[in-house]
Amino acid sequence: MRMRSMLLARAAPWISAALLVLVWWLGVAAFDVKSYIMPTPGETLASLVRHWRPLAANGAITLATTLVGFSATLVFGTLIGMLVGMSRLAHQAIYPLLVAFNSVPKAALVPIFVVWFGLGAVPAVITAFLLSFFPVVANVALAFSSIEPELVDLIRSLGGSRRDLMVKIGIPRALPYLFASLKVAITLAFVGSIIAEVIGGNGGIGNVMLVASSNFDMPLVFAALSVVGVLGTGMYALFELLDRHWASRSARPSGLQGIENAS
C-alpha cells in the first residue's frame, strides 16, 4: 500500500504532463485548428528535432544570460538584504525605494536599456537581475530583522561581538530564507532574460520565438516554448534540491505528511 502510494507520488507530475499533452492534441484535432494558429504536439516535436541546433545554441545563450543576472542577484540581493535587515537606518533609507522600484514593470524599461547598452546580452542581464533581486532582498532582510531578541541577549551576555552574532546566528539562520528566495529568483531571472530578448534582443530563446512568430512558424514557437519550460523547471528543481538539502538538516518534517496520514 505504502509502496504503491509512493510510486504514484513519483509518477504524478509525469502523468499530469502526459494528460495535458493529450488534451492539447485532442483539442487541436477535434476543432481542426490550423498549424499556423496552434500546432499539435507532434508538429512541435518535429520542429524541435529539425531545429535542434539553433534551439540549443540560443537556449544556451538565454541560460548564460540568466545565470549572470542571477549571480548579480545572489551577491547584491544578499548584501542589500543583510544591510536592510540589520540597520534600522538602512531600512528607512533604502527599503521604500526598493519597493517603489519593484513595482515598475521591468518590460517597460527594456527599450531604455537597449538605448543605453545597445542590442545584445547586456539589457537581458540587467532585466534578469532587476526582476529577480527583490524577493532575495526581502527574504534576507526578514531573516536578519526577525532574529529573536533572546538570541541577541545570549550572544551579548557571553561577551560576543556583532560579528559573532552574525556568524553564529544571523547567517545560518538566514540560509533557509535565502534558499527559499533563490528558488523564486532563478525563475524570475529566467523570465527577465526572455522578456528582454523578445522586446529588444538579437539572440537567445526569446529572440527565436520573436523571429519564428513573425514568420508564422508556430511549431517553432512552441518548440522554443518547450525548451523554455524544460530549462525553467530544471533550474527550479536544482534550487529546490539545494533548499531541501539545507532545510532537511534544521527543519522538522513538513506538516503536510501529517495531513495525508490522517486522512
Add this chain to the structure above:
Amino acid sequence: MSFIEIEAVDLIYGEERTGTLAVSEASLSIRHGEFVALVGPSGCGKSTLLKLVAGLVRPSAGRIRVEGAEVTQPLKTVGMAFQNPTLLPWRTIRDNVLLPLEVVEPYRRRLRQDRAANRARADALLEAVGLSGFGDRMPWQLSGGMQQRAQLCRALVHQPSILLLDEPFAALDSFTKEELWHVLQDLWSRQSCTIILVTHELREAVFLAETVYVMSARPGRLVKRTDVRVARPRTLETTFEPSFVGIVQDLRHAIGAARCA
C-alpha cells in the same frame, strides 16, 4: 563582601520623561554562591532586572557592581536561560550546548585542542539533566521539557560564575517542572555558581532559593525579602512541610499586597 551589589537602580525604557519606568529604586546584594529567586506580578520588571545584572541594559540611575567592579558593558561570563528554549534549530543538541564555548574566552581560543574534552563536558552535562544519548538529535526531535533541559546545559557549559534564569520552567507541566527543580538543585550544589531565578511560581522559588525577593507591580520595587531556612537537599516531601507551606503563604500575601499597591 557581597558578590553582586545593586544600589538604588532605576530603569526607564525609552525617553527620560515619557518612557516606561520599569524598575525603581531597586537595591539588593547577593553573596557569592547564593541562590536568589525573584518573584512578582507580570510586567513588574523582573526580566529587566536580570538584564541589568547581565549588563545588557544600563541603569538610568544607580549602580550595579559585580565583584566590586561597576557593570558598564555585558558581563562576559554569565549563563542565561529563557522561558522559550531558544535552541538553534540547525545545530544538534550537543552543538547547541557547546555554543558558549565558541564565543567565550578562553575556551574559544582553544576550540581545536579541546574538541574532545568539550564534547565530553557537554555529554556529562546532558547526562546530568537526563538527556544522555540525545546529543546528536536535532532540537525539534525533543519535547519542550527536554529542550529546556538542553538549554540549562547551554547556560552552564562555560562554567559561568553567575547564572541568570528567566522563568525557564514556566512553560512546562508540573511533573517535568518538579523534576527539573531537583536537577537544578543538584547542579547548583555541584557547580557553586551564583543564581538569580525569575519565576511566577512561589513554590518553585521557595524550593530552590536561599533568598526570595518580592517585587511590586510596575514600576518594580523590591518590597520584601525572605530567607528560606529549609534544610537541603530539599525533596518533594519538603514542599508539604508546614514551615515550607508557611513561607509560601507569606509570600503569596506579600504579592497580593504588591499587586494592589
